Amino acid sequence: MSEFEDIEKELQALQPKPPTNAFTARVADALGDSGDISLRRVSSPHGVKKSRSKKLYLFIPPVLAIAASLVWIFYIFPSQSLFLPKSPDTTIPESQPSLSTFVSAEDDEASPLHGVSLQELQAHSGGPDQWLAGPAGPAAPNPPGG
């Protein structure tokens, strides 16, 4: 196509007359609202930034409301975990003696249980005191093998 390059350039140098203002006004009238709608939808980059920041502002109130409601919930129910499953009850009833009352720091040689004194065992066993008192009692049983 190089043989026609000169004539192509010469033709391209010729510029058609632009539409008259009257004709452009006619087209504007014919377009009506369609022309304005396309203006609103296509905006400058600065306008796009503005609209994005406006969208961000719209998200702020719901986020604040959610945060406030979470704070309120944790304030009302501070000791309960709302989101974890409940574990089985591990508390010890107050009517039962705690294990610490059975455990003595000092060993009682007369006691059959290690770490529990004879007196403590007597207090909690409910059995006859004589059985635990040993040979000193009036109705002490005979020792095995004797």
Place this chain on the structure above:
Amino acid sequence: MNTEPIWKSWFARHGAKLLLFARQQARNPHDAEDLVQEAFVRIWRLYGHTGEVAPGLVYRAVRRLAIDWARSLDRRKIREQKVIADSPFHESFKFSLEQDERQKAILAMVDRLPPEQKEVLTLKIWGELTFDEIGRTLDLSLNTVASRYRYALRKLKDWLPAALEDAPQVEKKKES
């Protein structure tokens, strides 16, 4: 803030080329303006919300409308026997004073081209469409478009020397 509608910049860029093409499809400049207005408004209402419309769509719409209008005008012509005057091709262009005669001679040559070659040349040179787009606009194959364009340029190149020799003589005759 720029408040100009987006279609105005589009129309400022393509309006002159569309009118030039429409002038070849219509019978007079007024019809050409009507064609461009109707085609542009139809296409812009459909695709204008995207912010950019492919010029090829509007050229195609201009051609389709021109065919439809020509049929109805023919019927009307039979009824009214109305005589429609045509205007020369160079009236659609703006000229610089120093190259006025040469440019007019070139455009006179373009005007002498067969219509099917002239419309391909117009769409390629001033419409800046690709051969593929021209093919779709005129419902022609790619090869037909390319060959018509080549024939047009060949004729212009062959005619140009003689046309440039004749141009000053014509001007001198006018002056005398």
